[in-house]
Amino acid sequence: MENRLKINIFGIKFSIVAPWNKYGNKVTLIKNNIIKNIKNIKGCKTKFYGSNSIVEFSDKVPKMNNVVIHLGNNCKVLFGKSAHRIKNLFINMRADNCMLMIGKDFSIESGKIDYHGEPNLKIEIGDDCLFGSNIEIDPSDGHTIYDCVSRQQLNKPQNIFIGNHVWLCRNVSVLKGAIISNNSVVGKNSVVTSKFNTSNVIIAGIPAKIIQSEKYQNINWSREANKNFF
Numbered sequence: 177m178e179n180r181l182k183i184n185i186f187g188i189k190f191s192i193v194a195p196w197n198k199y200g201n202k203v204t205l206i207k208n209n210i211i212k213n214i215k216n217i218k219g220c221k222t223k224f225y226g227s228n229s230i231v232e233f234s235d236k237v238p239k240m241n242n243v244v245i246h247l248g249n250n251c252k253v254l255f256g257k258s259a260h261r262i263k264n265l266f267i268n269m270r271a272d273n274c275m276l277m278i279g280k281d282f283s284i285e286s287g288k289i290d291y292h293g294e295p296n297l298k299i300e301i302g303d304d305c306l307f308g309s310n311i312e313i314d315p316s317d318g319h320t321i322y323d324c325v326s327r328q329q330l331n332k333p334q335n336i337f338i339g340n341h342v343w344l345c346r347n348v349s350v351l352k353g354a355i356i357s358n359n360s361v362v363g364k365n366s367v368v369t370s371k372f373n374t375s376n377v378i379i380a381g382i383p384a385k386i387i388q389s390e391k392y393q394n395i396n397w398s399r400e401a402n403k404n405f406f
Contacts, residue, residue, distance in 0.1 A: 199227035201247070207235050219243060225270050226251070234280070238262050246270050248293075256280030256303065271295050279303035279340065287311030292318035294333040302340035302358070306399060312349040339375070343397050359396045363387075 219240035226249030260283035363380030
């Protein structure tokens, strides 16, 4: 993908502004400090609704199936390289000045990351995270709750942080302001609304809380199946 498209018709050479880069939007691969513009990604469809937005891959484009990315103005999605597959993911960033950072070795079965049109939000997902099916990550509620007297908004959007080596089990929702620290597991059907600054814990429930038991203190997890782990 270049800024200008070179055309040669019957020996007449001319160039025009490349339509996919007309508004400063681009998809790039950075490898060995060299930036390469790319047009098509197998298994991934990117649609720009604004200008100056970018989807950036580091070192290598991960294997993808049915990944859809929508971007607004001045937005950025960053993917680290991954040995695993990213599947059935919809990233709705039709907003302004938003960012999504996904670390290396990320995988997901299915899910949605939705900024709900809210500007200036950031979601960060660390390295080696495993997301199951029907995952929802929402830094905004999408609609406003306000005080009837003061007219002040009560549910302002907030950034989300998910640390390294975090496993989100099936049907997990991560909502505005949530923090999930390194080496943690979030149980099936949980709704995460709080800041969990403690690593190596199991979080579960609606709303999710740390499972306080002698058995599950200082846990960690592996991608290996039970029969292969020991």
